[in-house]
Amino acid sequence: MRIDVVSIFPDYLSALDLSLIGKARASGLLRFDVHDLRDFTTDRHRTVDDTPYGGGAGMVMKAEPWAQALTAVLDAGDTAAAEAAPPVLVIPSPAGEVFRQATAHELAAADHLVFACGRYEGIDERVAEWAEERFTVRPMSIGDYVLNGGEVATLAMVEAIVRLIPGVIGNPGSLTEESHADGLLEYPMYTKPASWRGRDVPEVLLSGDHGRIARWRREQQLARTADRRPDLLPPAGP
Ligand code: JBK
Numbered sequence: 681m682r683i684d685v686v687s688i689f690p691d692y693l694s695a696l697d698l699s700l701i702g703k704a705r706a707s708g709l710l711r712f713d714v715h716d717l718r719d720f721t722t723d724r725h726r727t728v729d730d731t732p733y734g735g736g737a738g739m740v741m742k743a744e745p746w747a748q749a750l751t752a753v754l755d756a757g758d759t760a761a762a763e764a765a766p767p768v769l770v771i772p773s774p775a776g777e778v779f780r781q782a783t784a785h786e787l788a789a790a791d792h793l794v795f796a797c798g799r800y801e802g803i804d805e806r807v808a809e810w811a812e813e814r815f816t817v818r819p820m821s822i823g824d825y826v827l828n829g830g831e832v833a834t835l836a837m838v839e840a841i842v843r844l845i846p847g848v849i850g851n852p853g854s855l856t857e858e859s860h861a862d863g864l865l866e867y868p869m870y871t872k873p874a875s876w877r878g879r880d881v882p883e884v885l886l887s888g889d890h891g892r893i894a895r896w897r898r899e900q901q902l903a904r905t906a907d908r909r910p911d912l913l914p915p916a917g918p
Contacts, residue, residue, distance in 0.1 A: 681709065681711070681788075681790065681791060681792070681845055682710075682713075682757065682758075682791065682792045683710065683792075683794075683842075684713050684714075684715060684795070685713070685797065685834055686714075686717050686746070686749045686750065686794070686796050686797065687716070687717060687797035687829075687830075687834075688716065688717045688718055688797075688799055689797075689799075689829070690715065690716045692831040693714045693831065696835065696839070701839070701842050704842050704848045707847065707848075710842060710848075715753065717745050717746070717749050718745070719749075720745045720746075720748035720749040721748075728742060728745050729741050729799075732801065737801075738800055740800060740801055740802060740804055741798055741800060741803040741804060743804040743807050746803060746807045747807065747810060750769070750794065750796070750811060753767075753794055754814060757792055758791070758792070761791050766814060767790070767792035767814075767815050768815060768816045769796060769811050769817045769818065770793060770794070770796070770820050770834075770837065771796045771808060771820065771830070772795065772797060772821070772834055772837070773798065773819045773820070774821050774824070774825075774826065776818070776819035777818070777820055777821065778820075778823070779820045779822050779836075781860040784837070784840040784841050787837075788842075788845055794815065795837070797830035797833075797834055799828065799829035799830075822837065863912060864901040864902065864912065865901060865904045865912070867900040867904070868900060870885060874886060884896045
């Protein structure tokens with residue numbers, strides 16, 4: 681897989697050089713490149729934003745630097761592969777579709793992902809229209825809260841996607857046994873010592889009875905999900 685990120689804060693993405701993504705890159709499963717949007721401006725001040733038409737607070741990212749940057753990314757990509765399936769352009773935005781584990785699986789199947797990190801009040805809408813002719817465009821939100829830009833959302837999405845590329849995670853079992861893999865929250869986990877500061881590990885986990893343990897864990901998953909994330913449970917019947 682190839683991943684390109686365009687941002688005015690390329691250093692923000694350096695956290696992805698560590699651990700998981702670092703391993704994926706070293707193993708040749710992933711090519712990951714970050715591009716500075718300002719390198720695609722042509723004025724002396726390297727301007728990337730301007731005031732919004734129609735008025736209002738804040739600034740809007742100008743279209744032309746984005747078209748230049750995204751064209752450079754396309755030109756550096758595999759043009760034959762792009763002919764068969766256009767690269768996916770993810771635009772992190774609070775106005776996007778919600779990014780879920782199912783979305784991570786979908787995007788992990790792509791050959792080429794490009795993340796367009798906007799700052800300020802967003803990117804001139806015509807960039808997404810222009811990009812529709814060259815990419816599969818996916819405006820994506822990681823949740824209903826306000827961030828300063830798309831960089832942190834990109835970090836979260838790239839980590840969720842890259843760990844699903846076959847060969848990136850050592851133990852594939854750990855992919856199926858975690859929260860959201862089966863639509864429920866994970867059951868509670870314990871490790872040694874069996875008694876810690878007056879708190880004992882639930883007796884069933886020390887019983888060696890695998891059937892009882894599996895039933896207890898399922899009950900815990902359901903109770904936890906009902907308590908913390910009732911939105912994940914199917915609606916109660918009549
Ligand atoms: C938010 O992906 N997001 O969720 C996102 C991207 C950029 C700005 C934002 O406020 N929420």
